[in-house]
Amino acid sequence: MADIATSPSARRNRTSRRSGGAPTIADVAREARCSPMTVSRVINGEGNVREETRAQVLDAIAKLNYAPNRAARSLAGGEQLRIALMFDNPSASYLSEFLMGALEEASRADIHLVVQNCETLAQAKPLMRHLAEGGITGFILPPPLCDDQSVLDLVSEVDAVAIAVGPGKASGSHAAVLIDDFQAALDMTRHIIGLGHERIGFIIGNPEQVASGRRLGGYKAALEEAGIPVRDELIVQGRFTYRSGMQGAENLIAVEPRPTAIFASNDDMAAATVAVAHRRHLDVPNDITVCGFDDTAMASTIWPELTTIRQPIREMTAWAVSAAVRIVKARRAGERASPEQKLLPFTLVRRESDSAPTLAAGGPRIRQL
Amino acid sequence: MADIATSPSARRNRTSRRSGGAPTIADVAREARCSPMTVSRVINGEGNVREETRAQVLDAIAKLNYAPNRAARSLAGGEQLRIALMFDNPSASYLSEFLMGALEEASRADIHLVVQNCETLAQAKPLMRHLAEGGITGFILPPPLCDDQSVLDLVSEVDAVAIAVGPGKASGSHAAVLIDDFQAALDMTRHIIGLGHERIGFIIGNPEQVASGRRLGGYKAALEEAGIPVRDELIVQGRFTYRSGMQGAENLIAVEPRPTAIFASNDDMAAATVAVAHRRHLDVPNDITVCGFDDTAMASTIWPELTTIRQPIREMTAWAVSAAVRIVKARRAGERASPEQKLLPFTLVRRESDSAPTLAAGGPRIRQL
DNA sequence: GCGTCTTGTGGTAGCGCTACCATGATGAGA
DNA sequence: TCTCATCATGGTAGCGCTACCACAAGACGC
Numbered sequence: 137m138a139d140i141a142t143s144p145s146a147r148r149n150r151t152s153r154r155s156g157g158a159p160t161i162a163d164v165a166r167e168a169r170c171s172p173m174t175v176s177r178v179i180n181g182e183g184n185v186r187e188e189t190r191a192q193v194l195d196a197i198a199k200l201n202y203a204p205n206r207a208a209r210s211l212a213g214g215e216q217l218r219i220a221l222m223f224d225n226p227s228a229s230y231l232s233e234f235l236m237g238a239l240e241e242a243s244r245a246d247i248h249l250v251v252q253n254c255e256t257l258a259q260a261k262p263l264m265r266h267l268a269e270g271g272i273t274g275f276i277l278p279p280p281l282c283d284d285q286s287v288l289d290l291v292s293e294v295d296a297v298a299i300a301v302g303p304g305k306a307s308g309s310h311a312a313v314l315i316d317d318f319q320a321a322l323d324m325t326r327h328i329i330g331l332g333h334e335r336i337g338f339i340i341g342n343p344e345q346v347a348s349g350r351r352l353g354g355y356k357a358a359l360e361e362a363g364i365p366v367r368d369e370l371i372v373q374g375r376f377t378y379r380s381g382m383q384g385a386e387n388l389i390a391v392e393p394r395p396t397a398i399f400a401s402n403d404d405m406a407a408a409t410v411a412v413a414h415r416r417h418l419d420v421p422n423d424i425t426v427c428g429f430d431d432t433a434m435a436s437t438i439w440p441e442l443t444t445i446r447q448p449i450r451e452m453t454a455w456a457v458s459a460a461v462r463i464v465k466a467r468r469a470g471e472r473a474s475p476e477q478k479l480l481p482f483t484l485v486r487r488e489s490d491s492a493p494t495l496a497a498g499g500p501r502i503r504q505l
Numbered sequence: 506m507a508d509i510a511t512s513p514s515a516r517r518n519r520t521s522r523r524s525g526g527a528p529t530i531a532d533v534a535r536e537a538r539c540s541p542m543t544v545s546r547v548i549n550g551e552g553n554v555r556e557e558t559r560a561q562v563l564d565a566i567a568k569l570n571y572a573p574n575r576a577a578r579s580l581a582g583g584e585q586l587r588i589a590l591m592f593d594n595p596s597a598s599y600l601s602e603f604l605m606g607a608l609e610e611a612s613r614a615d616i617h618l619v620v621q622n623c624e625t626l627a628q629a630k631p632l633m634r635h636l637a638e639g640g641i642t643g644f645i646l647p648p649p650l651c652d653d654q655s656v657l658d659l660v661s662e663v664d665a666v667a668i669a670v671g672p673g674k675a676s677g678s679h680a681a682v683l684i685d686d687f688q689a690a691l692d693m694t695r696h697i698i699g700l701g702h703e704r705i706g707f708i709i710g711n712p713e714q715v716a717s718g719r720r721l722g723g724y725k726a727a728l729e730e731a732g733i734p735v736r737d738e739l740i741v742q743g744r745f746t747y748r749s750g751m752q753g754a755e756n757l758i759a760v761e762p763r764p765t766a767i768f769a770s771n772d773d774m775a776a777a778t779v780a781v782a783h784r785r786h787l788d789v790p791n792d793i794t795v796c797g798f799d800d801t802a803m804a805s806t807i808w809p810e811l812t813t814i815r816q817p818i819r820e821m822t823a824w825a826v827s828a829a830v831r832i833v834k835a836r837r838a839g840e841r842a843s844p845e846q847k848l849l850p851f852t853l854v855r856r857e858s859d860s861a862p863t864l865a866a867g868g869p870r871i872r873q874l
Numbered sequence: 875g876c877g878t879c880t881t882g883t884g885g886t887a888g889c890g891c892t893a894c895c896a897t898g899a900t901g902a903g904a
Numbered sequence: 905t906c907t908c909a910t911c912a913t914g915g916t917a918g919c920g921c922t923a924c925c926a927c928a929a930g931a932c933g934c
Contacts, residue, residue, distance in 0.1 A: 162890080171915080173915080176891070177892095177913090189913085206617070208891040210576040211920065232604060243617070243618075248575075250612070382808055417784070540884045542883070542884060543884080545922060546882095553880095553882055553883085558882080581920070582889085
């Protein structure tokens with residue numbers, strides 16, 4: 137009589153298709169002595185739960201080490217959110233950071249992340265249209281996609297949500313997560329000036345990306361505030377690629393008198409600059425200081441390791457995904473909040489590629505005396 | 506009267522929480538005039554369905570453009586598979602390829618992929634134990650994790666499944682996907698010899714990874730078959746890092762007479778070799794040929810672009826994930842198939858960093874006459 | 875001819891969760 | 905004091921699919 141549960145149905149319940157005995161919301165409810173609904177409310181952070189009850193539920197969750205079942209959640213909650221992560225030929229190291237952040241957050245929020253590679257900007261639009269037709273409601277867009285107005289317009293047209301990751305400037309119509317490129321370049325240039333440099337070369341990034349212009353702006357502003365004239369021959373155009381960085385560096389190093397420092401708009405171009413310097417038998421940093429931007433893996437791979445600006449790429453993408461989820465959900469609920477702009481902090485990472493200019497490296501300098 | 510469906514329940518059915526009107530298995534069943542169960546059987550490729558019925562179902566599926574709901578599938582099918590992708594400090598470019606392949610396949614198979622970074626080998630084991638306790642049943646292991654017997658033993662101990670991606674050699678107890686490192690290094694060395702080189706330096710990879718030894722073996726075998734003596738001073742130890750590659754290259758270039766070619770065991774070390782050569786004012790490839798291995802992004806980033814061996818990393822990881830799913834499912838069904846070994850093809854990618862040796866580059870050569 | 879096996883099919887009962895009501899409690903206002 | 909809104913909570917009915925059994929119809933052995 138101890139075993140009332142010998143009936144087939146009860147027996148089945150025990151060994152049923154339960155997920156390896158993982159606790160369910162019902163277990164938590166039993167432990168917290170309330171209904172599953174209340175537990176659900178606590179989990180989803182809804183209101184209308186007494187503080188005391190909430191605490192009990194939280195305790196029960198902790199005690200049972202409960203984790204909600206994703207499948208059940210999205211099944212019961214209706215459609216699963218699907219958002220696409222577009223990328224257009226970024227540097228590999230940027231990409232892996234980019235992916236990691238997005239993945240982590242996608243897994244946390246239990247959404248389906250579609251990763252779409254599109255080689256060219258032209259290719260992007262039909263691809264995005266197709267994805268939107270297939271039920272994708274949100275797009276995560278890194279530069280240069282997020283800097284292209286026609287891409288942004290397309291997103292609006294298909295009534296989807298776009299989150300720009302690291303655009304040059306905030307768009308009025310879409311959410312974005314970015315760092316202050318101007319301020320970062322300003323800080324870096326100030327740092328270089330603070331070291332005693334005056335002839336500082338600059339390699340501009342891809343002109344398609346608005347951030348490139350902002351970085352250039354920061355560089356110029358720092359020179360101006362230090363009373364150093366901005367000289368055109370010390371500013372060369374690059375395209376964020378290693379190859380373009382080499383070309384730029386060759387040109388800069390050929391300038392007479394030679395610049396004592398070169399600030400490249402990203403790490404790939406900075407790495408190329410180091411390579412060019414070495415071929416010219418210039419020591420980095422003793423003969424020439426080289427600084428980068430982004431702090432991708434490239435920066436700490438090469439020798440000497442680059443002094444650079446660290447962008448929190450991973451955090452940025454994670455934020456982008458969570459923002460996409462938030463906005464899509466809000467839209468479904470009928471709200472149309474104004475697009476958020478999230479500014480994340482950057483940091484100047486000082487490594488081995490910068491130093492004060494030496495006398496041997498160039499002409500007379502005033503500061504170092 | 507046209508609207509029989511005005512009753513509350515019927516009305517609800519229409520606008521219920523249905524996923525945007527996507528067709529369900531029931532719709533397909535209705536269309537194919539059979540039961541949902543039969544449809545399910547067709548979808549899952551189970552037997553015991555008449556060929557005629559199957560065709561009908563397939564037609565209905567095509568007609569309705571039906572796609573199974575993942576959430577419902579994994580909910581009904583019991584536990585959702587969770588497999589972990591461990592990675593131990595790989596190069597960023599390797600990592601992004603690695604992730605992409607895994608992601609794609611995980612999304613296809615609707616499994617939950619847990620991406621776990623573990624800095625050191627020592628760290629890996631407690632981490633994996635913890636993951637296994639948390640219900641992870643499969644591990645995707647890149648080198649050097651998959652080359653460490655104690656890691657493999659741990660997997661067996663917690664009764665999980667391990668798939669090695671690119672191990673040095675196949676383990677008898679776990680599945681693996683790999684390329685023929687020996688053959689690849691053999692081919693590359695033959696290629697270099699074919700160009701006319703005889704003094705060919707070699708930089709070994711991380712000694713913790715068994716593949717390093719196999720690549721060295723291929724190098725030696727090619728020399729031997731060409732009747733070129735294997736000289737110890739032309740073989741230096743590296744650790745797969747850029748830094749170690751620089752050190753190795755410095756040592757090799759200092760050998761007298763200087764080698765006319767250097768074959769590095771991965772692209773990072775090859776890139777470092779190019780950098781060292783440039784600092785020594787040696788032109789690549791005219792003064793010295795440099796070849797890499799892996800074809801990571803590094804290979805096509807730097808200048809000159811590296812001739813290297815392309816490993817299909819993405820395909821390898823994708824295969825690993827699908828194999829993990831297959832094996833875990835088979836295990837649940839009580840089967841214990843012997844571990845599969847999948848050998849994927851590599852290709853020799855010829856770019857700009859190799860050429861025939863020039864007379865200026867070194868001492869007398871026999872072949873080129 | 876009767877069991878027993880196989881084969882194709884259908885019915886039913888969940889998987890774990892949440893949307894949607896329904897219900898008791900409270901307190902504010904008439 | 906009696907509404908009527910609010911709050912806190914519970915009950916119920918699915919979400920779309922598959923595991924498990926049931927069952928009919930034919931194949932085979934004895």
